[in-house]
Amino acid sequence: MSTRSFTRIASRLSIPRSQSRTTIPFVRTYVTPTSTKSGAAALAQQPQHHDEVDAMPAPVRTAAQWADFGRDHVSHGLGRLRDHVVVKGEGLDLYTAEGKKLLDFTAGIGVTNLGHCHPTVSQAAAAQINTLVHLQCSIAFHAPYLQLIERLLPIMPHPSLDQFFFWNSGSEANEAAIKVARKATGRQNIIVFQGAYHGRTMGSGAMTRSKPIYTQGSGPLMPGVFASAYPYWHSLGVNPSTSEEELVRLAKHQLDLVLRQQTNPSDVAAIFIEPVQGEGGYVPCPPAFMHHLREVCDKHGIVLVVDEVQTGFFRTGKYFAIDHISPSFRPDIMVFAKGVANGFPISGIVSNKELMGALDVGSMGGTYAGNAVACAAGIAAQDVYASGEIETNVEARSEQLYVTLNRLATSPKTRHLIADVRGVGLMAAVEFRSAADDLTHEGLPEGTTIPKNIGKRVQDYCLDKDLLVLTTSCFDTIRFIPALVVSEEQMSRAMKIVTEAVEKVALEG
Template structure:
């Protein structure tokens, strides 16, 4: 038997109900520490140096200038740091700076940078098989990853898989499957949606015009309806969830009565927690309504969990908490599946996948063996149970601080909303250009300009990496799910100082 099939923790039998990881080792999996002292270049008395870049002697500043000169102008950055090492929630720059990372590669390194179990599995796989094109034959890690994912699927009908490389590509795959399976062309998406920035996935994106501006015409046949979020509906933040759902249902009904016949719609795409839309969870009643609409008209319901999956919200997939009984026709996933190794995928049922023409799906690097092996190892860590428990505790710690800022007399005039699920959380700031954010503004208080950008800049200057999101003034929190109490406390101290600083300066 080959080493990959016989190696510990990566055999083909289905996952049992017993812990995959021995009890004595389980707590170790919540930490991605592989001992910073194990690498002489990063010993406690020697931080990363300017010559830690592997080629050509350049200073960190010279490397940054090199990047500015030669990296595509269309690629943005929040800072021009040159990162040379990542470990857990820490990033190290070529000039010796240590950063606390609350971005996780935009929700990708859910287990922290360079988690030892995942990195070890990838390193072992490199010496076994790096690449086998998926249209040539099966390879062991591809099948093992399916085996690990099957019991994690939010519905038992999701039992056929296709792996690709990125979230955008997985959306492209879902579009292709939906059209072939239904014989229809049109798609419905929601305001604020982000599904990618390729020509097909970009046509479904409705969060910001920057992702596709100047590149049209995009894929035709895409209709956008209102997401049940107060900003998208032009109502106040205090509007009840029931009313938000009613308004959003009405808008969808108008789309199907005025703009496109339901019999011409192949699929409805929705994120259970909008990402670029501002970290907005979908109300359960609206998700149930979509399932009813799809069943009535023969439309496929596509659930995009690219960012919200793999315990980001506290469960394997967000829909497990929102509507536990929900049956997606297609589930799209990526980001956290392999903790930074490039792999994405879709899962559907045999009836839908069975309508595809053999040879219609594929791709040179689809389901790469090293990425799949990393994905198997990542599932072993997720399925230990420690990650989910940590998300529950750390999210409470996070929300306690954010809700205090939203109610504190010193800072509440800055904050319009605190929302999200688990460690997919956002703070939306008030903005005089968005009148609905001014509801509840304390009398006599004025709203400063560019609150989010100023708060982010303060945090970055204190070596805390945080990101903005959406077309509105919003900062999001997406740390690695292994974040410790001390790391969360340190980040929240800096963030609190940042908000209070803006409140003082006005």
């Protein structure tokens, strides 16, 4: 797709055309590092509430002072890539208080699928704010809640998925899925997979098996959770070149052992799985293994829960990742969040009437669950997805992305650094080799020296060039998760920086 063609698409989708602007937008009271304005003078540049100007002058801080303030007062348990203070987002561009313009290939970890502040979504939210901001969902229906369900019903991956519950975050939605599965089956145990990420709360955290940092020192967590091997060469202790058929065979065997040795199937309420593991390293699950899970669950009366928190809403090129499996594939519960409302906090579960009907009235709820403004944003986001242009752009830009990543994996200059390139759509990853991990040494000539901390060094170079990228997994992996409206020029610019970064690490050793 040419840049000119994408500009026409962007116009129809209301994608901000100013993504390529080099000017820095006006920053209100965030001010630049050289500002010496008084609080009252800075406040005068903002929309005025004249009766409050003299009584409530706004404090003015430089960018460095804001960063110091954050380090002092934001929980030590919250990490950051850098101490930038971001004051504006537009499309794939982020602007900082010190005047930097960053190309964002993180999309808020897969949340702003339509780019920062997409006009269609933001305008819908603004309109809703002037109509109804909040109605607690246990008091009455509100229109945006029902209208969002109306918009989601036709795009569900299976017609049996027709009852919804909205919450705020992916973790909470997975907690809701646990409750439904346990109540409907009368069983307690849960099976998850090595590398899984389902959240950081006490229930969802117990099901997370990607890194111990998310729950270390905070146990005991929810009991009754068992982990089996995901069909991924690291989980199974085999080489990266192992065939998909063999990975599925080995993973099926490991699941069978869990059901023979660790928990009787009659005690298992649910099996939770991500169709593409997120924090586990952006590892797609082979369709054959997903079909096997469906058979196991049907045989033993187990609820199959598919976690599409990160993979949903065209992240993988289709509405949901399980749409790649087959039109007939049926989860019992599907969990979604992130891209549903392009940055407004809403998540949900969807199931069938039989499972949802097992719940006691009043057992589900939450103060902000299904907030009216977030629902309105979700409705508007579905309008943009429905155009079909997002799906087309994901196909074109993902092809552009994988050409670069595969070129790095085969180049004589850089192939000794890369163990694996994988992903689906605009959910892609490069796993680097590690001197301490023999599985990643496959294909290396004897005596090859593997540099240390490849992924972190590549990420740091990208950050120095104002490109935001994220690592993932307990293995040395960088993921690429830009907004789905990324242009050809932006992808080209990002891939140039990534190529330079990998080649620089290869040269330095």
